Amino acid sequence: MKENKEILFLENQLCFPLYATSRLTTKVYGPYLKELDLTYPQYLVLMVLWEEDGLSVNRISKRLHLETNTLTPLLKRLESKGLISRERSKADERSVEIKLQKAGWDIQVKALKIPAKIISTFQGADISVEELKQFQKTLFRLLNSMEAQMDS
Amino acid sequence: MKENKEILFLENQLCFPLYATSRLTTKVYGPYLKELDLTYPQYLVLMVLWEEDGLSVNRISKRLHLETNTLTPLLKRLESKGLISRERSKADERSVEIKLQKAGWDIQVKALKIPAKIISTFQGADISVEELKQFQKTLFRLLNSMEAQMDS
DNA sequence: TACATTTGCATCGTGCACGATATAATCGTA
DNA sequence: TACGATTATATCGTGCACGATGCAAATGTA
DSSP states (O other): OHHHHHHHHHHHHHHHHHHHHHHHHHHHHHHHHHHTTOOHHHHHHHHHHHHSTTOBHHHHHHHHTOOHHHHHHHHHHHHHTTSEEEEEOSSOTTOEEEEEOHHHHHHHHHHTTHHHHHHHHHHTTTOOHHHHHHHHHHHHHHHHHHHHHHHO | OHHHHHHHHHHHHHHHHHHHHHHHHHHHHHHHHHHTTOOHHHHHHHHHHHHSTTOBHHHHHHHHTOOHHHHHHHHHHHHHTTSEEEEEOSSOTTOEEEEEOHHHHHHHHHHTTHHHHHHHHHHTTTOOHHHHHHHHHHHHHHHHHHHHHHHO
């Protein structure tokens, strides 16, 4: 019973800080992304494409855990900015292939400079690389666990 | 230089999973909160009020790190559901005091049963209480560090 | 007491985020 | 080869989330 309360306490102190920390990190990215006229989700989509170009909407959706109804308008905005192209696959007319345009590749150079600037935000926290590694490990475990839960 | 790359790598693997995990946890709450006709942010506001009733919009804003322009419409929805009341402070006409109504207190009994259900989601991850505690500790450190950064 | 500044809340516009639903293309199978 | 089920994307409606801005009450100061 005492064990239970302990877990309950942890749970209460876990979901909210996750939510708050996530929003704050996006906020920290804000000014740097604004210079590139990008939002954080748009930046994530580009990161995925820089890693592997020509993905379908569905593949991007799986990678970022975002629904297609979130991605469709976001991708249209990236298209209107001239960063990507959206084209129906010839092999499967249902599928839409997303391809980086020249402007989309060009922006990568500037975008790659952002992480170094973000790091300074974490430096004040006095957190060692080792601690962050363990944190990341647990974070991915939670993420994987929940993914599995959602799929079932 | 090698050290730098390591940190860069960590950074890339930190912000995105935070963002994804946060959204997934909210999703896990979804069905339970739907039974109470609440959203996750609305649930958070009620949690704050259950801890301390009669707070101003500003105090709730500080507590949840949400801007007042996010809270105002959210609080109006809670008001229209009859869960809270919004009233201008007599001491300071600028301030709006948020007070729980009977229905707002009544819902607490049901809401307190949710955490136990959420825990089952984490159980599959094979994560010890000790690991979660350390995770929480780092999470709060990151959160505090960024708060301090934002204020300055 | 005047009045510039600050504070607390609200309005507006944009962009996620997602559940519910629609639609067309493809697949599986009788 | 029909045709029901599945798949990929898109549309619609609601609710955050926040930057920019507005406004009235309160505060500080000459």
